Amino acid sequence: MTSVICALALGLSSAGSAHAQVDLSTLDDKMAGPTTQVLVLGTVHLSTMPKDFDRRSLQPLIDRLVEFHPQIVTVEEMPGEQCDMAERHPAIYGEQGLAPYCRKPDAGKTATGLDVPAAIAQTHKTLKTWPAAPTPAQRRHLAALFMAANDDVSALVQWLQLPTAERRAGDGLDAALVAALEKSTRANSESGLIAAVVAARLGLQRVYAADDHTGDNVDVADAAAFGKAIQQAWDAAAAPMRPIRERQNALIKAGDMLGLYRYINSPAVMRANIDSDFAAALRDRSPEHYGQMYVAGWETRNLRMVANIRAAARERPGTRVLSIVGVSHKPWFDDLLGRMQGLRIVDAQEVLK
Structure with missing residues (x-):
């Protein structure tokens, strides 16, 4: 009987340890060699700019990015x-x-x-x-x-x-x-x-x-219902974004693209952006749980995009990487890349200040 109890205890102990969390945050503390630096620049999609958009207004932004001196550049x-x-x-x-x-x-x-x-x-x-x-x-x-x-x-x-x-x-x-x-x-x-x-x-x-759309092509029986549910979730959370959109449009109209990029890459604006999109979708109450499907597809896409960026720099430890991506991706990129060994996220606000 005692041996049976001991065996059960050992089994439960092993099962528990299999699910124990392992802290990887200090794994590279004693790493020999240089640290790879990654600057994730959240961007607006310039294809949406007004017809009178002056591309020369991007020059101050480009100058700051050149001063960072990336050796690898990735794009969406x-x-x-x-x-x-x-x-x-x-x-x-x-x-x-x-x-x-x-x-x-x-x-x-x-x-x-x-x-x-x-x-x-x-x-x-x-x-x-x-x-x-x-x-x-x-x-x-x-x-x-x-x-x-x-x-x-x-x-x-x-x-x-x-x-x-x-x-x-x-x-x-x-x-x-x-x-x-x-x-x-x-x-x-x-x-x-x-x-x-x-x-x-x-x-x-x-x-x-670095883009990837192999994991976000959500397979649903009723695509119209899926789209309607997500749109309703967005509409319900749209109010906090209105002043942000107004500020963005004012910066674009003024030709202050460096100011625009500082603004959209600020933590408060990024938080409001993802709250009105993905947090809103997670509150969707459709019986099919469309909102969760949408966010799962989004996160799958980000995981695979981050893997592409990691692969681009894997043979060049210590390099500087500039990753230009739609601003809604940036919180995921910063979080996921920031967990990688031998890699440090560069503060975009410091580069753009």
């Missing part, structure tokens, strides 16, 4: 590899893949003869032997490879580093790709107007696409 764009994968699994992602987040890379394939997997392989191979002083022909060729790999922002990084006279067709770039690159320089996009510009000014060769 879909990796070409993931877009290619989604197209190969219509049963999971539908006949359109991950559209509209992914564009069709047909023009890049026409110009180079490479599909996305082959173009990705060629970009990796090219970057491994990339010279310190590349010629314009090499930059044009790499830009073409990036476009075939469905990585237009990295292609733009190469394009912006070309002298104006060298921004022309040739070395893999045909007229269609040149037109696409020129169009991207005129588009209101944080990827093109901030990330690519910062990367080009610092002499970087690419940016890293």
Whole structure:
């Protein structure tokens, strides 16, 4: 009988320890080597800017980001590899893949003869032997490879580093790709107007696409009911955001984009933002628990995005990373990345002050 009791006690003890919390916060206290620094910049989506938006107003913000001197820049764009994968699994992602987040890379394939997997392989191979002083022909060729790999922002990084006279067709770039690159320089996009510009000014060769939509495509029987429930939750929590929106619009109208980014990256504004969105969704009382599904999809997306950022810097301990992402992601990014070993979150307010 005694031996049975002892065995049960040991079993219960083992079961309890299996669920015990392990504190990882001090795991890297005695780490040998440098700490990776990550600055997460929450952004508005510049595609929503008014028609009279003056892109020159971004210059003070860009100057601050260049002064941080990141060696890796990530953006909220879909990796070409993931877009290619989604197209190969219509049963999971539908006949359109991950559209509209992914564009069709047909023009890049026409110009180079490479599909996305082959173009990705060629970009990796090219970057491994990339010279310190590349010629314009090499930059044009790499830009073409990036476009075939469905990585237009990295292609733009190469394009912006070309002298104006060298921004022309040739070395893999045909007229269609040149037109696409020129169009991207005129588009209101944080990827093109901030990330690519910062990367080009610092002499970087690419940016890293960190977005992910493989986990937030919530599968519900009644999509209309799902959307209605989430919208009702948002509407019920909209009042606290009205003065915040008014302040944002006033800063945009005044052309104070640095002030805007200081404002939206402040903890109080970010807290109000996520309270009116995700906390509101969690209060949804639909019998299907649509709000919880929505937040689960959101958190899955953030987990996978953070993993992409971690992977981008994994072979370069001690590097400085700039991650530009929609401001609603920033609290999740700061929290999740801040738990990683050998990594420190940089205070965005300190950089922008």
